[in-house]
Amino acid sequence: MTETEVRERVRSLLQKIHPDDPGATAVDFRGVQFDHGLAFASYPEGLGGLGLSPKMQSIVNDELQQNAKTFYENLAINPIGIGMGAPVLLTYGKDEGKREMLRRIFTGEDIWCQLFSEPSAGSDVAGLSSRAVRNGDDWVVNGQKVWTTLAHVSKWGMLVTRTDPDVPKHDGLSYFLLDMESPGVECRPLYQITGEAEFNEVFLNDVRIPHSRMLGEEGQGWRVAITTLMNERSALGGGASRKGGGPVSLLLKLLQESKVSRSKVEQALLEDRITRLYIRAEMLRLTTLRARATQRSGNPGPEGSVGKVAQSELYQQVWETCIDVLGEDGLIYELGYELRRPGDITSLRSGNDDDETRRLQAKYQLLRSQANTIEGGTSEIMRNILGERVLGLPGEPRVDKNIAWKDVPRG
Numbered sequence: 001m002t003e004t005e006v007r008e009r010v011r012s013l014l015q016k017i018h019p020d021d022p023g024a025t026a027v028d029f030r031g032v033q034f035d036h037g038l039a040f041a042s043y044p045e046g047l048g049g050l051g052l053s054p055k056m057q058s059i060v061n062d063e064l065q066q067n068a069k070t071f072y073e074n075l076a077i078n079p080i081g082i083g084m085g086a087p088v089l090l091t092y093g094k095d096e097g098k099r100e101m102l103r104r105i106f107t108g109e110d111i112w113c114q115l116f117s118e119p120s121a122g123s124d125v126a127g128l129s130s131r132a133v134r135n136g137d138d139w140v141v142n143g144q145k146v147w148t149t150l151a152h153v154s155k156w157g158m159l160v161t162r163t164d165p166d167v168p169k170h171d172g173l174s175y176f177l178l179d180m181e182s183p184g185v186e187c188r189p190l191y192q193i194t195g196e197a198e199f200n201e202v203f204l205n206d207v208r209i210p211h212s213r214m215l216g217e218e219g220q221g222w223r224v225a226i227t228t229l230m231n232e233r234s235a236l237g238g239g240a241s242r243k244g245g246g247p248v249s250l251l252l253k254l255l256q257e258s259k260v261s262r263s264k265v266e267q268a269l270l271e272d273r274i275t276r277l278y279i280r281a282e283m284l285r286l287t288t289l290r291a292r293a294t295q296r297s298g299n300p301g302p303e304g305s306v307g308k309v310a311q312s313e314l315y316q317q318v319w320e321t322c323i324d325v326l327g328e329d330g331l332i333y334e335l336g337y338e339l340r341r342p343g344d345i346t347s348l349r350s351g352n353d354d355d356e357t358r359r360l361q362a363k364y365q366l367l368r369s370q371a372n373t374i375e376g377g378t379s380e381i382m383r384n385i386l387g388e389r390v391l392g393l394p395g396e397p398r399v400d401k402n403i404a405w406k407d408v409p410r411g
């Protein structure tokens, strides 16, 4: 399909259903978008795609943005389901029920979460200690997960757990789709610097999972986990879709609206700093486009870590500069710190385009962006991956590589 044909297909979708149609919900619209093959353009026909090159998805999004006043953002609807669950399901899922699950991910009817990190296993997630033991046609899981974003509203969790402690850590893991409504799954909120509880502790007490819900083979969970993580990093490092878009555009608007009095020199230095950030944002956008153009199909590789580390560090600096532009007003956090669940934040992220919303967004994002260099793998871990897997530098010493997990000394 050519670019023109893809754009025509989007227009035919909008003739069938439009986000502004009376009574049409995001779920209705996105369901029809999926059926048109415009949800995941590179996926096979029937599974939400048309078998196109991955870069065609940005043509779809662009056309939707231009012609539909309401554009539903994937990352606001089901970030983990769309960014990670869908590609993992496409790669490792069994045919039975796959289409329906992918459709419900895209519409946001089923929210997904990622049950990887544990209290003593974050960067070293392969060292995790939750356990699954086979019992007839089921596995029985016990353990604790932590930092599990959206677990409290999720239908499905991507769970990595240990099924064999007698082999080295990477070889004894298996990967399951866990129905989060199963007996024995308990979520407790964790409170963040923004005042929200976006993530949770998840306790698994004798949770039964049918063997048929294992993705990949027994003991191959690490492979499936890597596919998940590569997609996560790629989703977290996508950059803005338009030149001058994303956080930098908010920074520019705040500068235009600023009433803070500055000397000529202060103003010139601030503008110089913002120009540098703008240039870096544009480099990130072009690098992402180039990476997408070379990726013909399938899952992203370690180069996704380039975008992840570049974007997370850049955006932190952009939000810090926004606060500097706001001056003293930047020190007041009107949203408050009482514990709340995300939902409020969604309206803030895609809220009104007025100066009041922009001020609040900048203040909220300065706090939220501190997590960007931790979530999905810290910047230190991203640099290790880049050094070893992209640049081919010597690896870190790994003393537990050939030892059975149960024999690795731990505190």
Ligand SMILES: Cc1cc2nc3c(=O)[nH]c(=O)nc-3n(C[C@H](O)[C@H](O)[C@H](O)COP(=O)(O)OP(=O)(O)OC[C@H]3O[C@@H](n4cnc5c(N)ncnc54)[C@H](O)[C@@H]3O)c2cc1C
Pocket (backbone or CB within 6 Å): 113, 114, 115, 116, 117, 118, 119, 120, 121, 122, 123, 124, 146, 147, 148, 149, 150, 199, 371, 374, 375, 376, 377, 378, 379, 380, 381, 384, 396
């Ligand atoms: C907002 C947010 C959402 C999250 N959502 C999820 C989720 O949905 N599901 C999930 O499973 N997890 C989630 N996480 C957890 C996240 O993946 C981990 O926090 C992250 O991988 C780091 O692990 P850790 O917190 O245990 O830190 P640690 O691994 O203990 O790291 C501590 C410090 O040591 C450094 N370090 C560790 N090892 C090395 C090394 N080999 N070389 C150099 N430096 C090193 C780290 O960079 C870091 O600075 C989330 C985290 C955040 C902040």
